[in-house]
Amino acid sequence: MMISETSKGKFITMEGIDGAGKSTHLNWLADFFRSRGKTVVVTREPGGTRLGERLRELLLDNYQTMHGETEALLMFAARREHLDKVIVPALDQGNWVISDRFTDASFAYQGGGRGLPIQKLEVLEHWVQGLFQPDLTLYLDVTVELGRQRTSAIKTADRFEKERDEFFQRVRECYLERARKFPQRIRVINANLPLEQVNKSIEETIISFCK
Ligand code: TMP
Numbered sequence: 001m002m003i004s005e006t007s008k009g010k011f012i013t014m015e016g017i018d019g020a021g022k023s024t025h026l027n028w029l030a031d032f033f034r035s036r037g038k039t040v041v042v043t044r045e046p047g048g049t050r051l052g053e054r055l056r057e058l059l060l061d062n063y064q065t066m067h068g069e070t071e072a073l074l075m076f077a078a079r080r081e082h083l084d085k086v087i088v089p090a091l092d093q094g095n096w097v098i099s100d101r102f103t104d105a106s107f108a109y110q111g112g113g114r115g116l117p118i119q120k121l122e123v124l125e126h127w128v129q130g131l132f133q134p135d136l137t138l139y140l141d142v143t144v145e146l147g148r149q150r151t152s153a154i155k156t157a158d159r160f161e162k163e164r165d166e167f168f169q170r171v172r173e174c175y176l177e178r179a180r181k182f183p184q185r186i187r188v189i190n191a192n193l194p195l196e197q198v199n200k201s202i203e204e205t206i207i208s209f210c211k
Helices: 022-034 050-060 068-092 103-113 118-129 144-154 165-181 195-210
Strands: 011-015 040-044 096-100 136-141 186-190
Touching: 011 022, 011 103, 022 040, 022 096, 022 136, 022 195, 040 068, 050 068, 068 096, 068 103, 068 118, 103 118, 103 165, 136 165, 136 195, 144 165, 165 186, 186 195
Parallel strands: 011 096, 011 136, 040 096, 136 186
Antiparallel strands: none
16 A cells, blocks of 8 residues: 555644543644635544444443453554545545544554553554555643543543543653654644643644645
């Protein structure tokens, strides 16, 4: 799958621990690009396709137990479908694709959070997407305490949200480590600040990316 050679549009991903405020900023970002004449496809992981959304239900279901490796395999299975049915076709048509999470989440949650070996995740990454990577990843960084406050205010916790603070601490550290490893692609946004300030720094990042 030689995705990167055929892509014409741009692929942007949003990442962060639960409660980082991705959805709000993602909608703003989509409007920002649309107002500049781009055709934007907004999607999410796990999900984005019919099969992916069904896998999402199982993955987030509080009553569903599964081995950490099963969880990782299902995340990548949903991703394979997502790339094939949504992401690659949209990019090939010159659209801009914004995804609420992508592979960095598997490294952070299944690698950092669940403690799966990174090498195993790298094998899956290579299998499912070859060398394909997002053009830009915005990582919204919040403290575990603030993320927790924001999620518990919105809804009942899903299978991930009910994890302990230490889990999210490891997830956050893993995201930050990846941001250090891939500084060109992953930009860290301080999402502990008030909404308008977070918005401002996303805008600045995007404007410099588009130059
Ligand atoms: P969301 O709540 O941001 O929509 O994401 C659903 C949950 O799935 C979130 O808790 C993070 C988790 N997740 C993983 O554990 N691994 C992955 O690869 C992806 C895409 C999401």
